[in-house]
Amino acid sequence: MLFNTLDFALYLPIFFILYWFVFSKNIRLQNLLILVGSYVFYGWWDYRFLALIVFSTVLDFIIGIRLYDNIKRGGKSKKLYLLLSLLINIGFLGFFKYYNFFLDNFKNAFSFFGYEFTSSSLNIILPVGISFYTFQTLSYTIDIYREKLKPTKNFIAFGAFVSFFPQLVAGPIERASNLLPQILSQRVFSYEKSKQGIRLILWGLFKKVAIADALAPSVDEIFVNYSIYPSHILIIGAVFFAFQIYCDFSGYSDIARGLAKLLGLELMINFNFPYFSRSIAEFWRKWHISLSTWFRDYLYIPLGGSRVSFLKSIRNVFIIFLVSGFWHGANWTFITWGAIHAFLFIPSFLLKNNRKNLNDVEAGRFYLPAVKDVVKILYTFSVVTLAWIFFRASSIDLAIDYISNIFSFDFSSVVFYNPYDNQVLFKEYIYILMLIILEYLFISNIVNFYSKNKVTGLIVDSILFVLILINNPVSDSLSFIYFQF
Amino acid sequence: MRGFIKYILIWFFTVFVLLEFTLRLFDLSANTMPTTSLNNDYVFKPNSSGTWIRGGLAELKNYYSINNLGYNSSINYNDLSENDLNIALIGDSYIQGFQTDVRNSIGRQLEGIINPNKTVVHEFGRAGANIVDYHKVYKQFIQPKNYDFVFILITDKDLERYKPSYMNRGDRVPKKDFTRKIYDLSYVLRYLNINQGIGTHFSKLISNGPESFERIAQEKSIKSETSKKEYINRINLEIINKIPDDIIFIHEKEKLSDYFIDNFNFNFVEIRHDLQPFNHGFDSHWNFNGRRNCATSIARYIRQNPKRASQPNKGVDL
Numbered sequence: 001m002l003f004n005t006l007d008f009a010l011y012l013p014i015f016f017i018l019y020w021f022v023f024s025k026n027i028r029l030q031n032l033l034i035l036v037g038s039y040v041f042y043g044w045w046d047y048r049f050l051a052l053i054v055f056s057t058v059l060d061f062i063i064g065i066r067l068y069d070n071i072k073r074g075g076k077s078k079k080l081y082l083l084l085s086l087l088i089n090i091g092f093l094g095f096f097k098y099y100n101f102f103l104d105n106f107k108n109a110f111s112f113f114g115y116e117f118t119s120s121s122l123n124i125i126l127p128v129g130i131s132f133y134t135f136q137t138l139s140y141t142i143d144i145y146r147e148k149l150k151p152t153k154n155f156i157a158f159g160a161f162v163s164f165f166p167q168l169v170a171g172p173i174e175r176a177s178n179l180l181p182q183i184l185s186q187r188v189f190s191y192e193k194s195k196q197g198i199r200l201i202l203w204g205l206f207k208k209v210a211i212a213d214a215l216a217p218s219v220d221e222i223f224v225n226y227s228i229y230p231s232h233i234l235i236i237g238a239v240f241f242a243f244q245i246y247c248d249f250s251g252y253s254d255i256a257r258g259l260a261k262l263l264g265l266e267l268m269i270n271f272n273f274p275y276f277s278r279s280i281a282e283f284w285r286k287w288h289i290s291l292s293t294w295f296r297d298y299l300y301i302p303l304g305g306s307r308v309s310f311l312k313s314i315r316n317v318f319i320i321f322l323v324s325g326f327w328h329g330a331n332w333t334f335i336t337w338g339a340i341h342a343f344l345f346i347p348s349f350l351l352k353n354n355r356k357n358l359n360d361v362e363a364g365r366f367y368l369p370a371v372k373d374v375v376k377i378l379y380t381f382s383v384v385t386l387a388w389i390f391f392r393a394s395s396i397d398l399a400i401d402y403i404s405n406i407f408s409f410d411f412s413s414v415v416f417y418n419p420y421d422n423q424v425l426f427k428e429y430i431y432i433l434m435l436i437i438l439e440y441l442f443i444s445n446i447v448n449f450y451s452k453n454k455v456t457g458l459i460v461d462s463i464l465f466v467l468i469l470i471n472n473p474v475s476d477s478l479s480f481i482y483f484q485f
Numbered sequence: 486m487r488g489f490i491k492y493i494l495i496w497f498f499t500v501f502v503l504l505e506f507t508l509r510l511f512d513l514s515a516n517t518m519p520t521t522s523l524n525n526d527y528v529f530k531p532n533s534s535g536t537w538i539r540g541g542l543a544e545l546k547n548y549y550s551i552n553n554l555g556y557n558s559s560i561n562y563n564d565l566s567e568n569d570l571n572i573a574l575i576g577d578s579y580i581q582g583f584q585t586d587v588r589n590s591i592g593r594q595l596e597g598i599i600n601p602n603k604t605v606v607h608e609f610g611r612a613g614a615n616i617v618d619y620h621k622v623y624k625q626f627i628q629p630k631n632y633d634f635v636f637i638l639i640t641d642k643d644l645e646r647y648k649p650s651y652m653n654r655g656d657r658v659p660k661k662d663f664t665r666k667i668y669d670l671s672y673v674l675r676y677l678n679i680n681q682g683i684g685t686h687f688s689k690l691i692s693n694g695p696e697s698f699e700r701i702a703q704e705k706s707i708k709s710e711t712s713k714k715e716y717i718n719r720i721n722l723e724i725i726n727k728i729p730d731d732i733i734f735i736h737e738k739e740k741l742s743d744y745f746i747d748n749f750n751f752n753f754v755e756i757r758h759d760l761q762p763f764n765h766g767f768d769s770h771w772n773f774n775g776r777r778n779c780a781t782s783i784a785r786y787i788r789q790n791p792k793r794a795s796q797p798n799k800g801v802d803l
Contacts, residue, residue, distance in 0.1 A: 006683055006686050006687065020486065189486050189489070191486075191488050191489050191492075194489050195489070195492065198496075423544075427542075458492075458495065458496060458499055459499075461496055462496060462499040462500045462503050463503070465496075465500045465504075466500060466503050466504045466507055469500075469504060469541075469676075469677075469681070470504070470507060470508075470513065470541060470542060471541060471542065472541050472681060
């Protein structure tokens with residue numbers, strides 16, 4: 001089920017009424033509702049893949065308890081339990097997501113050396129959200145292994161944690177230490193929190209429906225037929241994709257956080273205005289925070305992080321960026337995207353100024369940011385956008401071609417029509433500008449996103465809803481990009 | 486919780502008012518087209534006109550004009566002149582053509598291509614019409630007159646129907662009860678129902694899923710070679726046999742079975758999409774280019790078969 005569909009618009013009120021009016025006094029029933037509701041939500045797409053989530057849940061629930069018992073008895077077999085969880089969870093992920101990639105690359109490698117490797121690719125459907133819930137259950141087991149977390153013996157609560165529908169298919173990737181205690185505690189309805197939830201849902205939907213979906217047809221057209229377009233159209237295509245992927249993914253995260261608030265729960269912030277970053281390091285502190293902190297805590301730090309020899313610390317930076325790229329998809333384009341970010345990050349890492357800009361951009365005179373900050377923001381956005389071309393392109397060759405065509409400096413006069421409505425681009429620019437201005441007002445605290453003024457809040461929520469309704473594409477609702485990861 | 490529910494209700498009311506205002510200001514909502522019963526046919530109200538709007542941001546916004554017989558056409562259908570080349574086009578929504586300005590319809594384009602001063606095209610298009618309607622249109626409007634060419638746009642789906650969708654269906658004009666009046670007055674309700682297709686989506690959601698799957702499977706099987714017998718059983722042979730053989734069927738390659746083309750003694754014109762037809766995601770009908778392709782294909786046929794005209798020497802330069 002997609003958040004931007006009528007199905008979900010009907011599902012949510014039913015769920016909300018059952019949650020707060022029927023089962024509110026019994027936390028076990030509330031959690032059971034979350035579990036069943038989440039399975040319905042997921043099964044709406046393809047009920048067959050529910051078996052994977054159920055299996056993963058049962059496996060990590062049992063391993064968590066056994067692992068903890070083992071640790072209490074001295075921990076002789078604790079590595080075995082951890083290994084079992086890692087192998088099975090990553091095994092599933094590897095099979096569904098990377099099987100064909102590895103097979104094709106093995107074939108290519110063998111044929112390069114003159115050998116024939118015969119094995120046919122499988123027609124594998126990637127289960128939606130597998131990367132997200134696998135990482136979520138993995139963090140649970142690893143935290144128990146590290147003795148940072150006690151396992152729960154409440155299977156319903158654990159199942160609800162793994163499959164919690166607001167963030168099941170595209171994050172944020174929650175840690176058990178944050179979400180599980182909330183699921184295990186009695187929830188109390190909060191008027192303010194619910195209003196904040198609605199604001200977040202509307203803001204997320206606005207970004208998804210009015211911006212990401214509006215940009216999608218132009219981006220698709222430009223990336224498919226890039227060879228016929230002059231440089232400035234290709235730049236527009238790349239910039240549009242930068243905003244499309246941001247609005248799509250951060251929109252989903254906002255909706256997820258808003259839904260959780262409506263249910264009395266808090267999810268972590270996944271995006272913190274990343275396009276206002278003044279360096280790549282800052283960008284990665286603000287983009288897909290739940291994934292980058294996951295890799296930091298479960299990969300980078302165990303590898304030694306920056307507290308190892310110079311060469312090893314460089315290696316660790318590369319590993320984390322390459323793995324991050326590979327997590328997004330089984331394609332060399334994603335790995336290249338990760339590598340580009342690693343190369344962009346390394347200079348600041350070497351100069352030890354990657355911990356700069358820990359605070360957000362601030363408003364100066366006339367509510368404007370400092371010129372120095374604007375220049376840095378523009379530079380960071382430009383390099384991030386160039387890297388996005390590899391992320392979006394279907395092959396590395398195509399991405400290189402695309403970038404070469406940009407630098408051919410062909411600015412011949414071509415009018416680009418949005419393939420969706422056959423109109424010249426206009427509202428797309430307006431909405432992007434609106435987004436930039438609003439985000440700047442939020443990040444610099446000139447405007448409070450959760451305005452407590454009742455009338456202002458009502459007007460903002462109403463305007464957002466109207467904008468969503470009049471911008472909703474009438475054709476089938478577009479899926480969220482990060483579902484494929 | 487009470488405060489929250491109050492907030493939700495006030496918020497929904499505010500959204501309704503704001504959306505109503507926005508839709509009226511920018512004219513984004515689909516209009517209700519008046520219908521009537523004319524000679525027992527359920528048609529659009531004759532001699533009415535307006536703007537046909539579809540899409541979330543009114544991506545499709547076209548002028549329409551309903552003529553004296555209730556069809557979308559910029560001309561009235563009166564007696565035919567013997568000096569003109571008279572052509573009739575019968576079909577469904579593609580011929581009805583709300584997706585382009587009525588002045589750019591297939592008929593008007595066809596007249597322009599052949600000879601604007603000596604050609605008259607009458608378009609009998611109605612959304613959802615089928616072979617039974619086409620036959621009734623033929624009997625009621627075409628047969629009494631002396632058209633030089635009669636074309637029917639046809640698909641496999643049209644041939645499968647046994648009941649007319651609008652011809653001789655009696656008085657089926659919806660009663661204007663209170664809820665209908667509210668609906669007609671409200672831009673928001675029409676916008677959500679028609680432009681955003683919520684009504685259709687909702688009925689799909691509650692309709693019987695397995696039945697729908699079965700229907701899709703049947704529609705797909707029509708194309709397969711093994712289902713020729715099934716195809717014959719499915720199509721309305723009784724009506725097809727009543728259609729005179731001087732009728733020319735227009736079709737798109739994908740939408741009419743080769744079996745029908747090869748085994749029935751009619752003339753066929755396949756629409757060649759020389760120009761790239763542009764469709765909106767939410768409306769797969771032809772736009773200007775698609776209609777141009779249709780008009781060009783028909784004109785090509787007429788030029789190749791001038792002798793089919795009742796009086797080939799009408800002076801029309803084919």
